[in-house]
Amino acid sequence: MATSMTLLFALFLSIISSSSSLFSHNNSLSGFRTSIIHRDSPQSPLYNPNSTVSDRIKAAKMRSLARHRRYFNSPDDLTAPVMYGRGEYLIQLSIGTPPIENYAIVDTGSDIIWLQCFPCEYCYPQMGPFYVSTQSSSYERIKCNTTECNAAIGACYGGDKCRYEVAYQDDAYTRGYISYETLTFRDTKNGESFPLYKIIFGCGVDNRDTPGVHEPGPPGLIGLNLGQLSFIRQISFDHFAHCFIPDDNKEATSPMTFGLSAIFEGARAPMKYFPGHDEYYLNLVGISVGDTSIQIPPGAFDDVKEDGQGGFMIDSGTTFTIIHSVVYKNILTEVSKQAFYDSVPDTTHAFDLCYDVKMSDIEFGTPDIKLHFFGGTDLVLKGINAWVDNGYGLVCLAMLSADKEYEYSILGNHQQQDIHVGYNLKERYLTFKPMDCTEL
The missing domain is CATH 2.40.70.10 (Acid Proteases)
Structure with missing residues (x-):
């Protein structure tokens, strides 16, 4: 048992160190603080003022159970291991150069960053303006047979552009190109905005929202788990933290910190x-x-x-x-x-x-x-x-x-x-x- 635990520890450390060496594009940034918004907060663009407390509780239960199933990989369902479901918390960010302000789901259980990209083959109605990749001077598609494409498990179909596809268990999906882009965040402590360059993301040109949902949704997702291309791994930080405010607080937002701004107490x-x-x-x-x-x-x-x-x-x-x-x-x-x-x-x-x-x-x-x-x-x-x-x-x-x-x-x-x-x-x-x- 001790030997197996030692091997797992060594594997864990090797995964952490390998991702930092592959995608260390933003090493000059030591840390930052931002805010995240619960989907049912009046400050959220997903907030439905006609929804009652009971409505929100029942919907949260259904999302919880559906998400619980997402992590279970049965032998017959390996192609759809996750559920979109529009997430629970949203983060505000700007996309591209010049920056376009919008929101995205922030999720500790997901391992990819993806955003709807216009022009689309098909894009679902979204909150806020569409990100137009052809109008951003910092947008760049990643080529096939590169380290970045292989890390993203990208595929090549008769060309040199790296394509991706993520299919969710609730029948939502996103398809497009593995690309580089600049994402800009605002530090809520000092008010300064700062860009993160050459972030690897999925530029989704064919996207389907959860069936049965008719309201505009978030334009994409920021994954924070241990996956090699998650946001936290790409920005080369070993630390992050969050503090969720209670559901009954309708005015405040929840603080989230990254890098040296993250506190470890308790x-x-x-x-x-x-x-x-x-x-x-x-x-x-x-x-x-x-x-x-x-x-x-x-x-x-x-x-x-x-x-x-x-x-x-x-x-x-x-x-x-x-x-x-x-x-x-x-x-x-x-x-x-x-x-x-x-x-x-x-x-x-x-x-x-x-x-x-x-x-x-x-x-x-x-x-x-x-x-x-x-x-x-x-x-x-x-x-x-x-x-x-x-x-x-x-x-x-x-x-x-x-x-x-x-x-x-x-x-x-x-x-x-x-x-x-x-x-x-x-x-x-x-x-x-x-x-x-x-x-x-």
Whole structure:
């Protein structure tokens, strides 16, 4: 076991170092701070003022479950491992030279950057102006048989341009050319704008949004996982962090920091690396409700199998935490035993455990849920991190059961509210520090 862990560690470090040497185009930048916006915030271009709290909760549940399936690679579904779903958080950026302002999904579970490019063979209606690649002096298509094309798993069809295709499980897709472009961000701390040159991205000329969605969508996606062409790997930073403000705060935005601007405070939880999986996995060793340890089936969180079963990841794009079905049932049973209240049925049929109390009272009448990570770190879930108002006067446990066909677990963004989460890729650990994110 010790030998295998050492080999995995060495492989993890080699992957980190190899990407930095391949795509170190922006080494002069030491770090920056920006803001991200939740899709349901009134500040979001995706905000629907006619949507009720209950509507948003049910939609978030459906997105969470659909996204949960995206990570599961069955032998019959290897060509569509991911789901688009328009994401959970948006980042503001400018594209090209001269810069065109717009938004994109920012996602710790994705490994690619892609944007709709005009002129299109087909582009779905989007928020804001279209990026016109032919009008940008910094746009450049990447040629076939190059390191960059091979890293992007690009393909060549009778020409020297590197093409890509990403097909999503919700039948959305993007197709186009692997290219270079300048992306510009604004540092929200000092107000300065700065360009990031020669970012490798997919210039999508044939794109389909999630079927059934009729409103204009974001023009693309900024991936932040450990994939070789993700944003964080291309800008050669070993660190980033975010702090999600609570859902009920309609005015503030959530801070996100990169490079030396990222702070690492609080308890550390080591990452686990599994070959073929670029998501952020954590070494979860136990769960307790109050002072009672929850029974966990052997192997539930230990390893990720070839088909995607097992493991415990953290993800910005999943709203509600999804837990191995047996563990989830055990958590519900123990919370019910220890709660001071009698449970009531959820009128929205979204959750399995609800109480007819105010959100301000739930923390005092229900036990804390603690996630125990290797090394002694505990992440305590209570109040807004464990519960959610369903929009009809009930407060419900904001967790979902994994489908028995997809037995792996995800720590969702709802459980990360008012917790500063730092990602240290160099030393491969995350930090958790509860705080008021509006004061960061």
